[in-house]
Amino acid sequence: MTLAAATDLAAATNENLANISNTLIYSAMAVYTLAFFAYITEWIFGSRSKIGRTAAALTPGAKEAEAPAVTVRKAGATAVLERPKVVVRSAAGARDVPDGPGAHGGDERGDLYGRIAVSLTVLAFLVEFGGVAARAASVERAPWGNMYEFNITFSTVAVGVYLTLLALKKNVRWLGLFLVTTVLLDLGVAVTVLYTASDQLVPALHSYWLYIHVSTAILCGAVFYVGAVSTLLYLFKDSYENKLASGGRPGRFATSFLERLPASASLDKFSYRVNAAVFPLWTFTIIAGAIWAGDAWGRYWGWDPKETWAFITWVAYACYLHARATAGWKGRKAAYLALIAFGCWLFNYYGVNIFVSGKHSYADVGLGALQSVGF
Amino acid sequence: MSATSKTGTDTTPDRTDDQDLGAAGSQLTTAPQEEPPHLPSLGVIGWARWFWRQLTSMRVALLLLLLLSLGSIPGSLIPQSGVDATKVAEFRDAHQTLAPIYDKLGLFHVYSSVWFSAIYILLFVSLIGCIVPRTWQFVGQLRGRPPGAPRRLTRLPAYTTWRTGADPEQVRDAALTLLKKRRFRARVTGDAVAAEKGYLREAGNLAFHIALIVMLVAFAWGQLYKSEGNKLIVEGGGFSNTLTQYDDFKSGNLFTQDDLDPFSFSLNSFTGTYEPTGPNRGTPRTFQADLTYSVGAFGKDKRTTVKVNEPLRIGNSKVYLVSHGYAPVVTVKDAQGNVVMDHQPVPLLPLDSNVTSSGAIKVMDGYRNAKGEKEQLGLQAAFLPTYGGGTSVVSQFPALMNPVLNLEPYHGDLGVDSGIPQSVYQLNKKNLTMFKDSKGAQFRENLNPGETMKLPNGAGSVTFDGVKEWAGFQVTQQPGSGWALAGSFAAIFGLAASLFIQRRRVWVRAVKGADGVTVVEMAGLGRSESAKVPEELGDLAGILYDQAPGAPDPEDDSADPSDSPDPSPDPQAVPAEGAEKQ
Ligand code: HEM
Numbered sequence: 001m002t003l004a005a006a007t008d009l010a011a012a013t014n015e016n017l018a019n020i021s022n023t024l025i026y027s028a029m030a031v032y033t034l035a036f037f038a039y040i041t042e043w044i045f046g047s048r049s050k051i052g053r054t055a056a057a058l059t060p061g062a063k064e065a066e067a068p069a070v071t072v073r074k075a076g077a078t079a080v081l082e083r084p085k086v087v088v089r090s091a092a093g094a095r096d097v098p099d100g101p102g103a104h105g106g107d108e109r110g111d112l113y114g115r116i117a118v119s120l121t122v123l124a125f126l127v128e129f130g131g132v133a134a135r136a137a138s139v140e141r142a143p144w145g146n147m148y149e150f151n152i153t154f155s156t157v158a159v160g161v162y163l164t165l166l167a168l169k170k171n172v173r174w175l176g177l178f179l180v181t182t183v184l185l186d187l188g189v190a191v192t193v194l195y196t197a198s199d200q201l202v203p204a205l206h207s208y209w210l211y212i213h214v215s216t217a218i219l220c221g222a223v224f225y226v227g228a229v230s231t232l233l234y235l236f237k238d239s240y241e242n243k244l245a246s247g248g249r250p251g252r253f254a255t256s257f258l259e260r261l262p263a264s265a266s267l268d269k270f271s272y273r274v275n276a277a278v279f280p281l282w283t284f285t286i287i288a289g290a291i292w293a294g295d296a297w298g299r300y301w302g303w304d305p306k307e308t309w310a311f312i313t314w315v316a317y318a319c320y321l322h323a324r325a326t327a328g329w330k331g332r333k334a335a336y337l338a339l340i341a342f343g344c345w346l347f348n349y350y351g352v353n354i355f356v357s358g359k360h361s362y363a364d365v366g367l368g369a370l371q372s373v374g375f
Numbered sequence: 376m377s378a379t380s381k382t383g384t385d386t387t388p389d390r391t392d393d394q395d396l397g398a399a400g401s402q403l404t405t406a407p408q409e410e411p412p413h414l415p416s417l418g419v420i421g422w423a424r425w426f427w428r429q430l431t432s433m434r435v436a437l438l439l440l441l442l443l444s445l446g447s448i449p450g451s452l453i454p455q456s457g458v459d460a461t462k463v464a465e466f467r468d469a470h471q472t473l474a475p476i477y478d479k480l481g482l483f484h485v486y487s488s489v490w491f492s493a494i495y496i497l498l499f500v501s502l503i504g505c506i507v508p509r510t511w512q513f514v515g516q517l518r519g520r521p522p523g524a525p526r527r528l529t530r531l532p533a534y535t536t537w538r539t540g541a542d543p544e545q546v547r548d549a550a551l552t553l554l555k556k557r558r559f560r561a562r563v564t565g566d567a568v569a570a571e572k573g574y575l576r577e578a579g580n581l582a583f584h585i586a587l588i589v590m591l592v593a594f595a596w597g598q599l600y601k602s603e604g605n606k607l608i609v610e611g612g613g614f615s616n617t618l619t620q621y622d623d624f625k626s627g628n629l630f631t632q633d634d635l636d637p638f639s640f641s642l643n644s645f646t647g648t649y650e651p652t653g654p655n656r657g658t659p660r661t662f663q664a665d666l667t668y669s670v671g672a673f674g675k676d677k678r679t680t681v682k683v684n685e686p687l688r689i690g691n692s693k694v695y696l697v698s699h700g701y702a703p704v705v706t707v708k709d710a711q712g713n714v715v716m717d718h719q720p721v722p723l724l725p726l727d728s729n730v731t732s733s734g735a736i737k738v739m740d741g742y743r744n745a746k747g748e749k750e751q752l753g754l755q756a757a758f759l760p761t762y763g764g765g766t767s768v769v770s771q772f773p774a775l776m777n778p779v780l781n782l783e784p785y786h787g788d789l790g791v792d793s794g795i796p797q798s799v800y801q802l803n804k805k806n807l808t809m810f811k812d813s814k815g816a817q818f819r820e821n822l823n824p825g826e827t828m829k830l831p832n833g834a835g836s837v838t839f840d841g842v843k844e845w846a847g848f849q850v851t852q853q854p855g856s857g858w859a860l861a862g863s864f865a866a867i868f869g870l871a872a873s874l875f876i877q878r879r880r881v882w883v884r885a886v887k888g889a890d891g892v893t894v895v896e897m898a899g900l901g902r903s904e905s906a907k908v909p910e911e912l913g914d915l916a917g918i919l920y921d922q923a924p925g926a927p928d929p930e931d932d933s934a935d936p937s938d939s940p941d942p943s944p945d946p947q948a949v950p951a952e953g954a955e956k957q
Contacts, residue, residue: 014653084537084897084920086913089530207684280870287863295684298603298695298851300859301594303458303486308451315444319437321874325406326433344444352451 017138018197024131025152029187031124032180038117039177042103045110047256097241099262102174117176118166125159128187132156144214147353151190155183158222165226172270174261178229209292216285220278221345224317227274228342231335234267238332268335272324275338279317286310309348316341399525402516403878403902405509405577407433430497431504439498446494450485453477457484499591506584513577521560524567524882524898531882531898533909535916538892541923546885546895549922553915554881567884576902579872586869589862596855600634602626603852609702609720609845613641616692616850634852636690640668643678645699645844649773657729657772664696664846681848691852698847700725700732703758703780706838707738715741715752715835722845723758724800729770732758734800736782736837737789744786745833751791753802754837755783762821780839783819784810784830810834878902881912883919892926895919 104110132153136143143149162179165172240258243250250258261267289310294300301307320337323329329337417424429435454462463483467474481488528534539546547568554561554570561570604621606614614620616638643665650658664681670689681687687694701723707716715738723734738752761772762779788806791797810818810831820828822839829836879901888894897919899912 084535084916084925086533086535086909086916088909089532089534209684276874280867280874283863283870284867287860287867290863291860292684294856295686298686298693298697298849299853300856303450303455305451308447312444312447312451315440315447319440319444322433322437322440325404326437328434329437 014138014140017134021131021134021138022191024127024134025187025191028124028128028131029184029191031120031127032184032187035117035120035124036177036180036184038113038120039103039180042110042114042117043177043257043260045107045113046103046105046260048105048107048110097263097265099171099266100174100258100260102171103177103260105256105260114173114176117180118173121159121176121180122163125156125163128152128156128159142211142214144218146194146196148190148194148196150218150349151186151194154218154221155186155190157218158225159183161219161222161226170270171262171266172226174233175226175229178233179226182225207292207295209288209295213285213288213292216281216288220282220285221349223274223278224282224342224345227271227278228339230267230271230274231338231342233261234264234271235332235335237261237267238264238335240264268331271335271338275317275341276321279321282314282317286314305352306348309344309352313341313344313348316344398522399531399880399882400900401522402512403880403900405512405516405581407431407505407509427504430501431508436498436501436505439494439501442494443498446485446491449482450491453482453485455484455486457487495591499588502584502588506581506588510581513574513581516577517574520562521569521571521880523564523569524884528882528884528896528898531900533899533912534897535912536894536896537916537920538888538894538926539920539923540926541893543885543887543893546893546919546923547883550883550885550919553918553922554883557915559881566886567882570881570883571879572881573876573878575872576876576878577873579869579876581869583866583869583873586862586866590859590866593855593858593862597627597853597859599627599629600855601851601853602630602634604850605697605847606850607698607722607845607847608642609722610642610644610843611720612845613639614848615639621850636670636692636852637672638668638670638674638689638692640666640687640694642846643667645846647699647773647844659773662696662699664848666694691854693851693853695849695851696846697849698725700730700845700847701758701760701775701778702843702845703756703778704840704843705736706840707736707742707752707835708838709742709835710745710833711743711747713741713743718840720843720845721756722799723756727769728773730760730773731768731770732760734758735802737791737799737802739789739791742835744835750786751789752835753785753787753789753804753807755785755802757781757783758842760842775842778824778842780822781819782822782828782837783817784828784837786810786834877905877907879908879911881915885923893923895923 102114104114132143132149135149135152139145139149143153158179162172162175165175236254237258240250240254241264262270286307289307290300293302293304293307316337320334320341323334323337454466456463466483470477477483481490485491525531541549543566547563547566550568551561551563554568557572559570559572560574561568563569602624603626604618604624606620606622608614616635618624618632618635645662645664647662648660650656650660662683665678666681666687667676667678668687668689669676679687681694681696683696686696702720703723704718704720705716706714706718709715716736721734721736723732725732734756736752736754736756738754740749740751742750742752744750757768758781759768759770759777759779760774761770761776763769763771763777785802785804785807787808790803790806797803812818812831818831822828822837824839824841827836827838879899881897881899884896885893897912897916899908901908
């Protein structure tokens with residue numbers, strides 16, 4: 001076989017893989033769409049149930065639940081003793097609102113659809129993962145060489161984060177509808193606007209620090225996204241609870257929808273955990289990027305727009321974490337900061353890539369053709 | 376439970392509750408206490424103290440952080456002279472009115488502007504003012520001992536109790552041993568055991584903030600002492616690290632020439648390979664430079680390759696491969712046939728990704744024209760590594776597949792002696808006259824390697840002997856980067872400890888009740904509300920329960936609240952399952 005024939009053959013294989021990848025991505029979109037309808041159905045069935053747990057706990061005059069102070073119990077007369085139970089009491093000043101039951105609202109058929117939706121999400125995730133892997137194989141490198149690849153990888157990882165949380169038995173199923181909606185939008189933009197036929201990375205992008213940097217950046221983004229969604233829902237739920245507590249009457253839709261979500265305190269805590277858990281990883285991401293920049297460009301920090309926005313995002317999340325430890329900034333104000341911080345992350349990806357040119361856009365010809373890369 | 380009595384009133388902290396806890400909840404953190412910003416009444420010292428307290432408060436730290444992120448934004452949207460000076464110049468041309476205003480505000484160099492510096496300097500003063508007292512406080516806490524049990528353990532966020540036949544002392548001893556085994560700092564005070572764990576959280580938080588200072592100092596140090604120079608070398612050429620050898624050179628304010636590491640190197644060859652076919656045809660695959668270098672004045676020669684992400688490190692310096700291009704080798708003869716330029720490589724500037732290149736060949740002295748007069752020669756050069764034929768003026772591929780050199784000769788005065796610095800890649804045509812062809816148009820010719828162009832009217836000749844590659848190197852010295860790296864990793868670990876470790880306290884009280892049966896009460900308190908605290912308490916209670924098993928309740932237990940039916944909702948009871956796990 002001549003060299004030319006060998007390269008032709010390799011090119012043909014790559015082209016095949018690229019086509020397989022595209023088919024898988026479209027299939028994943030189809031399955032996500034089915035999952036989307038299943039989630040919607042779950043919410044619709046759930047709306048039939050009458051729940052008013054938050055309202056019961058908050059409406060003035062509601063019966064005050066009494067938690068036991070001592071929980072040693074006797075089993076009949078034979079005094080077989082249970083192990084002591086720990087009684088948990090909210091911190092001073094916190095509302096004692098129970099978590100909602102989730103999208104199905106306790107409705108059995110709703111629950112069934114919810115389970116179907118989760119199964120479909122798992123299936124779509126596997127298909128999409130296959131699509132990303134095929135894409136990586138076709139370009140013979142990590143699948144984040146341009147915005148199209150970044151988008152498909154990002155949504156895969158975001159769904160992966162959600163499924164991992166579910167597998168860890170965290171109460172996050174309510175996130176499903178929001179997640180799948182965004183994933184569909186993300187993929188829609190990817191296949192229509194951002195699609196790029198496979199292309200290769202240039203030498204400046206061949207570095208394991210870059211691989212570390214970009215993979216952790218994607219993971220951080222996915223987790224920050226989950227944090228942002230729950231922060232947003234926290235804000236809604238919190239105003240709902242506030243309204244109830246002050247004797248107001250929220251609308252039917254708000255009631256039906258928000259009653260099924262976890263309590264605002266739980267949402268708040270969840271988003272804090274999620275954001276706090278990835279913040280060190282985000283710090284590491286920036287440092288890994290700086291190390292790579294040091295090797296590739298001869299300076300580890302140069303205030304390139306991409307670097308600058310990574311820094312702004314970092315400071316914004318640091319602000320948020322500080323706010324949570326600062327009197328008068330807890331709760332809603334901190335939540336706004338978290339949303340702003342996520343906005344910075346988003347801008348760093350879309351805004352900077354599209355509106356601002358810098359070294360990361362590889363427009364300069366220092367070393368020949370340097371193409372755009374996700375990060 | 377009092378928590379339920381507060382439904383409806385939110386956010387206002389329950390004063391009495393807090394006071395009930397007394398010292399139990401104190402010093403779980405070293406974060407500064409928030410105080411309202413009321414104005415001082417004392418004179419200068421009072422004001423100074425007030426100002427200092429404000430500056431080192433969490434609120435102001437938060438505001439400064441916000442300002443820092445806001446202040447970073449303009450620098451990412453407006454061209455920065457430190458990043459791309461040509462863009463700044465373009466911007467200045469395009470925005471005549473805006474540019475002077477931007478200049479006044481330092482918006483072309485945001486990150487070294489007065490106001491940006493002010494923000495981060497204030498932030499770091501605040502940080503130091505925050506860390507020092509917190510460190511002392513933390514050392515005090517490490518020396519001190521966990522505070523005693525509050526009077527009413529039932530008021531703590533996690534609580535459990537049972538009655539046992541064991542003696543109170545026995546229970547306390549068992550609790551002490553258990554807690555110590557679980558690496559709590561524990562002690563017996565009065566009728567209870569007090570224990571605390573998770574000091575690493577505070578240590579991590581302090582380490583993180585200190586690491587931020589280390590990083591800033593390292594960064595500032597690097598800025599002051601850094602140097603960065605560029606050098607273009609043609610294959611076969613060499614360089615030694617002294618100021619005069621650089622094509623251009625920048626350095627920090629405190630840098631001196633003696634700081635340059637002594638070394639030299641020469642470029643044996645540069646290799647660039649490119650994707651030959653397919654949709655990515657022309658995409659670079661490898662760039663590498665093969666160097667021979669020696670360290671110090673009389674160092675031994677060593678060979679190495681430098682690639683794009685793999686600089687050569689010598690002492691504090693790093694040698695990066697940053698650019699490459701072609702240098703056609705030419706021989707120029709004058710009208711008398713004397714060689715005035717002998718096999719000289721002329722580096723040209725690449726213009727696009729297929730390395731279409733342009734530049735100038737300048738023959739400054741030695742040339743005599745057909746009349747025997749001294750003159751200078753200038754040749755505008757365009758070079759295509761892969762000429763596509765016809766009238767195409769751009770290269771079709773970055774490698775040397777069909778190299779063609781296009782030359783456009785001029786004679787006269789190059790203007791190099793006028794004292795005005797001149798780009799080596801451009802001809803100043805003011806005092807130059809073009810050579811004309813037979814039709815009176817500009818004379819120009821395409822040359823393949825080995826071909827010779829005869830200048831009109833016997834004015835001499837130019838031979839295109841062949842092509843060499845050149846590589847651009849950047850030599851940087853950035854002291855302090857080791858510290859910055861160490862600081863950043865310390866920051867990550869400190870941060871992880873600070874965010875993932877929960878500082879919490881556990882109390883175990885064991886007293887004989889009126890009926891002679893021991894009542895054990897356990898309670899846990901974390902710095903922030905967390906599911907981990909009750910889980911851990913349940914775990915501990917389970918183990919302790921096995922050592923001090925439950926005793927039956929007194930006969931008359933009608934008043935025992937535990938017999939009241941399970942209230943619903945009661946989602947918050949956590950079973951003590953620790954013992955089963957053993
Ligand atoms: C350079 C700017 C700063 C950055 C990037 C920064 C970042 C952070 C981060 C990310 C945390 C979260 C860790 C945690 O919650 O345990 C934190 C906590 C903390 N920071 Fe800063 N900080 C800065 C300046 C300051 C300053 C000036 C102060 C002093 C007022 C301060 C005091 C604290 C305290 C007391 C905590 C712990 C809060 C708690 O106990 O939860 N920080 N900081």
